[in-house]
Amino acid sequence: MSRRQFSLPGRTSSDPPDDTGCTILHVDMDAFYASATLLSHPELVGTPVIIGGGNRGVVLSATYEARRYGVASAMPMTRARRLCPQATVLAPDHRLYAAISAAVMETFRSVTPEIEPLSLDEAFLDVSGAIRRLGSPATIGAQIRDTIHDEQGITCSVGVSSTKFVAKIASGLAKPDGMVVVPRDEVIPFVQQLPVAALWGVGDKTEEQLTRLGLRTVADIAHTPLPTLIRGLGEATGTHLHELAWGRDPRPVHREHREKSIGADETFEYDIDDPREIHRHLLKLSDRVGARLRAARLTGRTVSIKVRFSDFTTITRARTLREPTDTSREIYETATGLFDALGLQRARIRLVGVRLEKLVAVEEAPIQGMLGEPDHGWREADRAIDRASARFGAGSVRPASLIARGSTSPSDDRDLS
């Protein structure tokens, strides 16, 4: 098999770049969800396929054949279908993605323990400790790509550089199925030739603001006085972009990742204007969030809700509790309290969400009983539900109000993802 390498603009494959000091690798699976799904649909390989679903869903991923028609991730499904009507649409299989992701992360761990996963399908690796054992960073990148292709049957792209953000841009340029090395002494010209939108942290709005300031390339940002950037973009963003524009990104690869919030939200198939129906969804979401908190042995102090109306305007409300909690019932009661306080009169609601913030480990947060809670209260009930779910499957036990009339399937109301 031949894998594309060293495709930095202006270079040829006979001119391998100097990867000395380029110890950061960014590895990104190519069209991960689509490639993974096609493992069980080999007859669709080479054809346009879109992963996504639902009336109001968006595209999770698409094969490169579908992307040629303009289909892109996060695009509304209705639009994707219009752009590429001949595409096969498949529902996502999150269990499969998690399994492949775990195997890929294991491959990374065989190279170095210094891994920072960003999502299921990408991670930063600091390979400085592996060079003596496995070879240069570019050699290690090539080995990783071959291993993932041979063992998982999917391709990935690798960016190699001395900083995280340059490695990330490089892997994007390498796609699909390629590798780009940005030598240390070429970082500044490499970064400064890029459009501003290539910078990490520049989305539509920031790009608009930068354009208004007359800045189109990273070089423009680099040569703009810092106070001007701060005035236009704010202290944090201004400083951050100025640093990146000079190739400076001192952030190391972080092995440990501590979650700061855990939440769940749900877009309804049709807008809902019945507060009792909203309460039922808040109960389901609180239940889901509570279960995830307890599984992660975390508690949270601030309960926040999100409400999105039919016109897509979105509001959030939050309440900080006296003590942290991991009890689904307490989360639910706080969430409904926040929702009821909005005083909505038959407003058409598209989405509701529940989130727990200010997380602390169970061990660090002595949990107190809810006010008026009996000795064997909601906490014990939650634990019993968690045990039943572990044994019989998620959703095997749930609040009676979530059991639809005539329903016998636990999956009716509870999302297993």
Place this chain on the structure above:
DNA sequence: TCTGGGGTCCTGCTGCTT
């Protein structure tokens, strides 16, 4: 065109405490 779900971070405002 018509916008998911899971997150993180930043900014501005308000109210409380010192």
Place this chain on the structure above:
DNA sequence: TCTGAAGCAGCAGGACCC
């Protein structure tokens, strides 16, 4: 007792990322 400043926490909204 009153007032203003400073610091901080909480809250709300928004931008961004995958």
